[in-house]
Amino acid sequence: xxxxxxxxxxxxxxxxxxxxxxxxxxxxxxxxxxxxxxxxxxxxxxxxxxxxxxxxxxxxxxxxxxxxxxxxxxxxxxxxxxxxxxxxxxxxxxxxxxxxxxxxxxxxxxxxxxxx
Numbered sequence: 001x002x003x004x005x006x007x008x009x010x011x012x013x014x015x016x017x018x019x020x021x022x023x024x025x026x027x028x029x030x031x032x033x034x035x036x037x038x039x040x041x042x043x044x045x046x047x048x049x050x051x052x053x054x055x056x057x058x059x060x061x062x063x064x065x066x067x068x069x070x071x072x073x074x075x076x077x078x079x080x081x082x083x084x085x086x087x088x089x090x091x092x093x094x095x096x097x098x099x100x101x102x103x104x105x106x107x108x109x110x111x112x113x114x115x116x
Contacts, residue, residue, distance in 0.1 A: 005081060005114075006080065006081050006083065007078060007079065007080050007081065007114075008078070008079045008081065008093060008111070009076055009077065009078040009079070009111070009112040009114075010076070010077045010078075010097065010109045010110060010111050010112065011070070011074060011075075011076060011077075011109075011110045011112060012074065012075050012076070012077050012100070012107065012108070012109055013073065013074050013107070013108045013109075013110065014073045014074065014104075014106065014107050015073070015106045015107075016073070016106070017072055017073065019104055019106050019107055020072060020073050020074075020075075022104065023100050023104060023107050024067065024075070026099055026100050026103075026104075027067060027077065027096070027099070027100060028067075030095075030096055030099045031058060031065040031096060032058065033057070033058050033059035033062075034057065034058070034059065035057070035058045036055045036056065036057050036058075037055070037056050037058075037091075037092055037095050038053055038054065038055050038056075039053070039054055039056065039088075039091060040052070040053050041053075041054065056088055056091070056092055058092065060082070060085070061081065061082055061085040061088065061089040061092055062079055062080055062081060062082060062085075062089065062092070063080040063081070063082055064078075064080045065077070065078070065079050065080070065096070066078045066080070076112070077096075077097075077109070079093055079096075097109045
């Protein structure tokens, strides 16, 4: 069954007030509507490698990306997907999540499974 997802939420868990503050600072810099994320795509039409670099603007894929505090160390990160967004919105979600987890191993991002 295909679900048309319009909202995706993660619980962001930090192990200290310092890591929580640093995580929020990183997020605030990467979830602004004007931020662009670039991706390189490789194809081989006719056996010839072709590389295409595309830029994706946050505002073109999300109505909003919100931070809702649970407590000092934990918060929700919610992505409100634009209904007309193509499949690349998922890549942007991964990019945002990786921006906080790749460089901060003490931070975890747990998806909240919506009830059906």
